[in-house]
Amino acid sequence: MSEERGTTAVTTDEPDDASTERERTGSTEPRPAARPATFRAVHTVALVAVGFLALCLSPIAFQGGPWFLLFLIPLAVAVWVVRSRTRVDEAGLHVRGVVGTRSMPWSEVSGLRLPEKGWVRAVQTDGAELELRGVRIRDLGRVGEASGGRISAPTPAEAEAxxxxxxxxxxxxxxxxxxxxxxxxxxxxxxxxxxxxxxxxxxxxxxxxxxxxx
Known part of the structure; x- marks a missing residue:
């Protein structure tokens, strides 16, 4: 791992196939299937605060007319809380936004950039970056497990040890x-x-x- 101006590049290792991986590691057993991991931008507990916001807007919104559109604010926030997430599996990275989902296969990932603040970013082979919503530096162990070993990061058990x-x-x-x-x-x-x-x-x-x- 190399550091530069508060960022860290984590290289990925993409095996060509299972046999190549076994030859490289010298293992005679196939690699166990990785369990996908999901990282939410905001925990769903935040929906309680969204409901409280809608309750506070009710006296004004129920006055009728255009005031009823105030309910669109908590509705938009609730949709963002429910949908914004990142899923990591052996196929690649899948970032879901309010509208649509963007996927990046591991073959297009050259590494991860770890900013001092904010979410981890996936760096593509062409230099473009994809913000992994909900993934923070402390989650790299889970990301490494879910990627099937393609991310060089300590597992949660190794980090705890x-x-x-x-x-x-x-x-x-x-x-x-x-x-x-x-x-x-x-x-x-x-x-x-x-x-x-x-x-x-x-x-x-x-x-x-x-x-x-x-």
Missing amino acids: AAEHARELEAAKMRIAKLRADGVAEDEPAEEHADADAPSPEDEGTDVRGTERS
């Missing part, structure tokens, strides 16, 4: 830091006691002067 390993390392560092702090705290009283037993420079000078006088 890496996160668990990172948490264990952080906990180990905290324990080591605590042990070091406890060791320093135990050494300080001993050093103070040793300093208290040692004669002060004034006492040493008095002894020397007394010896000289004698």
